[in-house]
Amino acid sequence: MQYFNLKEPSQIVSFSEAIQLGLGNKQGLFMPTEIPEFFDRRIIELLNMPFAERSVEILAPYLAPEFDYDEVKEIVHDAFNFEIKLESVNESKNQHVLELFHGPSLAFKDFGARFLARCLSKVLGSNDTTILTATSGDTGAAVAHAFYAVDNVRVIILYPKGKVAPLQEKLFSTLGYNIETLAVDGDFDACQALVKQAFSDEKLREAVPISSANSINIARLLAQVCYYFEIIAQHPQVNNVCVPSGNFGNLTAGLIAKVMGLPLQKFMAATNANDTVPRFLQDGTWAPNPTIATVTNAMDVAQPNNFPRVEYLARAYGFKFNQTIFSKSVTDTQTKAAVKILHSNGYLADPHTALGIFASREWENVATLGTAHPAKFLEVLTEQGIIVDLPPAIAKVEDKQSLAIDMANDYIAFREYLKEA
DSSP: OEEEESSOTTOEEEHHHHHHHSSOGGGOOEEESOOOOOOHHHHHHHHTSOHHHHHHHHHHHHHTTTSOHHHHHHHHHHHOOSOOEEEEEETTTTEEEEEOOOSTTSBTHHHHHHHHHHHHHHHHTTOOEEEEEEOSSHHHHHHHHHHTTOTTEEEEEEEETTOSOHHHHHHHHSOOTTEEEEEESSOHHHHHHHHHHHHTOHHHHHHSOEEEOSTTSHHHHHHHHHHHHHHHHHOTTOOEEEEEOSSSHHHHHHHHHHHTTOOOOEEEEEEOSOOHHHHHHHHSOOOOOOOOOOSSGGGOOSSOTTHHHHHHHHHHHTOOBTTTEEEEEOOHHHHHHHHHHHHHTTOOOOHHHHHHHHHTTTOSSEEEEEOBOGGGGHHHHHHTTOOOOOOHHHHTTTTSOOOOEEEOSOHHHHHHHHHTO
């Protein structure tokens, strides 16, 4: 499989090159030159397979011919070694949550980060690289745990100082060793801008081999395609999905699954007050506002990097906005109320998942992606009078000292830090 640059289609690279480069020329995103499409009979066969075995079949075409089938099998079984649960939240409307937070960092991003880490390890061999990633919360922990103690890999995580839930922050800022964390004086979009500027800096890239572990990296998105199949495998009547959305990589993965033949009908991209996409779908104007801090901090993104991929898929495969792809903004007040109501009805949801359930509350036959373990957002739950036991992954870092270094929102300072390795 080859991959092309959305901003410069003449730039065509292999899978290995795409995951090492992260971004293409002109900060363009890579997409596969073709998306394998499965016929109905093959889809039925896939849905009858266990998750890991099915995921090998889904991913193998994207990695061929560089990775043979056995190599893909090894990578997938090692990366996807935790469970996925589909839980009902409203039986009368057939509404469910696909819990994707049972991995080591307690967030859905474990799928993409662990898959990317294992692919990169195969590609790099004994060569050194520096992984740059910006996080509003969950990505940082997933990437840190996926790459922790991996030989020849230096990981630098940028996050907005004071804008990440404390326990969520400690999952990635207390590891040390090859994991370095920078608390940037700015919002997530500022962190993301620093990373993108580094990738556009040719002189820097000559001095420091860098790659990205954000959802701009195509390997992350391909891994996330797999769990959309698990929705219908566990409940064939569920054909709509609600995706709590920040950078829109997760929605991109769902649309790829649909192109591959998975019988999903509608997608709801649920956002918080950072409502660039809902407003765009309403009036056709792309007008990002300054980023607003919310209780769903992992979605505090005003300029979602992956939306060009969504637009490309919509254009190439005939997906209509407000027919196949919907988007709705949910307030903090509505989110907090949703957390409380869901808990009173017997389901404990983190704020991001609760936001998604609220956004799609009028839909039937829908699964909301459960993006993070509720305990990562203890402050919000406590405010609603909800007591949560800490899972072991969080309990063991609760009292640890953060190793993060404060960093000004200044590219020159960041560039010098990168070169100090």
